[in-house]
Amino acid sequence: MFDGFLVNFVIRFTIHSLKFHFNMLPNYSLTHPRYEKMTYNRCGNSGLLLPAISLGLWHNFGFVDSIENGRNILRTAFDSGITHFDLANNYGPPAGSAEENFGTMLKHDFATHRDELIISTKAGYAMWTGPYGEWGSKKYLVSSLDQSLKRMQLDYVDIFYSHRPDPWTPLEETMATLDLIVRQGKALYVGISNYSAADTKRAAEMLRNMGTPCLIHQPKYSMFVREPEGELFAEIERQGMGCIAFSPLAQGLLTNRYLKGIPADSRAAKPHGFLQQEQVSEFAIEKVKKLNEIAQQRQQSMAQMALAWVLRDRRVTSVLIGASSVEQLNVNLGTLNTLSFTNDELQHIDHILNS
Ligand SMILES: NC(=O)c1ccc[n+]([C@@H]2O[C@H](COP(=O)([O-])OP(=O)(O)OC[C@H]3O[C@@H](n4cnc5c(N)ncnc54)[C@H](OP(=O)(O)O)[C@@H]3O)[C@@H](O)[C@H]2O)c1
Numbered sequence: 643m644f645d646g647f648l649v650n651f652v653i654r655f656t657i658h659s660l661k662f663h664f665n666m667l668p669n670y671s672l673t674h675p676r677y678e679k680m681t682y683n684r685c686g687n688s689g690l691l692l693p694a695i696s697l698g699l700w701h702n703f704g705f706v707d708s709i710e711n712g713r714n715i716l717r718t719a720f721d722s723g724i725t726h727f728d729l730a731n732n733y734g735p736p737a738g739s740a741e742e743n744f745g746t747m748l749k750h751d752f753a754t755h756r757d758e759l760i761i762s763t764k765a766g767y768a769m770w771t772g773p774y775g776e777w778g779s780k781k782y783l784v785s786s787l788d789q790s791l792k793r794m795q796l797d798y799v800d801i802f803y804s805h806r807p808d809p810w811t812p813l814e815e816t817m818a819t820l821d822l823i824v825r826q827g828k829a830l831y832v833g834i835s836n837y838s839a840a841d842t843k844r845a846a847e848m849l850r851n852m853g854t855p856c857l858i859h860q861p862k863y864s865m866f867v868r869e870p871e872g873e874l875f876a877e878i879e880r881q882g883m884g885c886i887a888f889s890p891l892a893q894g895l896l897t898n899r900y901l902k903g904i905p906a907d908s909r910a911a912k913p914h915g916f917l918q919q920e921q922v923s924e925f926a927i928e929k930v931k932k933l934n935e936i937a938q939q940r941q942q943s944m945a946q947m948a949l950a951w952v953l954r955d956r957r958v959t960s961v962l963i964g965a966s967s968v969e970q971l972n973v974n975l976g977t978l979n980t981l982s983f984t985n986d987e988l989q990h991i992d993h994i995l996n997s
Pocket of ligand 1 (some may be wrong): 889894918967970
């Protein structure tokens with residue numbers, strides 16, 4: 643009788659596990675032609691290729707968001723050749739939840755594809771209370787990366803960033819910590835984000851002297867934010883670093899999203915969205931309407947033209963986009979069909995942006 647119970651239990655448990663396993667089995671196969679659809683650019687002087695379009699998980703992947711929607715976006719991205727996913731300790735909300743959700747999806751959907759993925763995370767902004775929960779000290783960066791690895795259920799990340807310069811910690815300490823993290827095997831490469839041209843030069847030189855070249859800079863760059871064109875891009879090129887431009891759609895402003903007001907499901911309407919309603923100004927939207935006319939003449943959507951425009955600069959390795967739906971992601975992937983601009987188009991765009 644006990645044997646019968648045991649056999650019954652084993653059979654039922656096996657069926658349950660198989661069902662669970664098949665539910666979670668990735669749709670992916672090694673023969674999927676995902677890589678043919680994407681352009682890959684060399685990241686500075688390094689050996690690493692990054693997709694021209696990378697996906698960031700700043701918004702739309704926290705506990706407040708639909709995990710099913712996030713999962714569909716990630717699956718579509720990977721099947722379209724996006725190999726690079728960008729996170730940070732504080733992405734959510736709540737902070738940390740984007741990494742935790744990503745870890746779950748990674749385990750269920752991409753576990754057998756880890757070597758095909760470039761996963762980055764960062765530390766620099768406020769993550770926990772007390773004097774060791776933000777900025778650029780060794781204490782904070784090491785602890786934060788350990789927490790990120792736990793949340794994502796990873797042994798290492800591909801790129802670890804200092805998320806912002808710390809005016810109070812010596813740059814030597816922050817850079818020595820990035821070097822240490824690579825030597826410990828917790829990150830393969832390191833990068834910096836939101837650093838000025840002068841700090842980029844110092845950081846890159848320090849890292850090079852320690853034998854851990856700075857792979858990449860992550861600045862904010864779009865039609866509406868052109869400061870990196872000043873000194874930063876030149877310094878990045880001089881240092882042989884790659885560049886990944888964040889918020890290339892100005893958080894959605896440079897799309898058709900706000901042409902008829904602020905939709906209820908948009909970032910500007912969400913209480914936790916970083917795009918403030920004041921930023922959706924008449925002044926900005928008037929420019930977008932004029933830019934959109936050029937996009938239509940190019941037979942592109944506004945979002946596609948905005949992304950192609952960022953990629954027109956050969957110093958930009960990748961555009962780091964966000965997407966709240968698979969539809970948006972697919973539109974953005976269509977950018978790669980029309981990347982080039984005529985001189986007339988570029989001048990016309992400059993004229994609108996400078997007016
Ligand atoms: N290093 C840093 O300090 C830093 C700072 C910010 C961001 N980042 C990184 O950069 C990534 C991207 O930033 P971001 O999300 O601000 O990028 P973004 O691409 O400028 O904006 C993404 C938002 O634009 C809207 N959108 C995207 N495609 C669209 C389309 N085809 N049509 C209409 N609307 C569209 C969506 O907003 P709705 O939600 O309204 O649909 C989407 O969430 C982040 O996830 C993060 O990885 C880094």
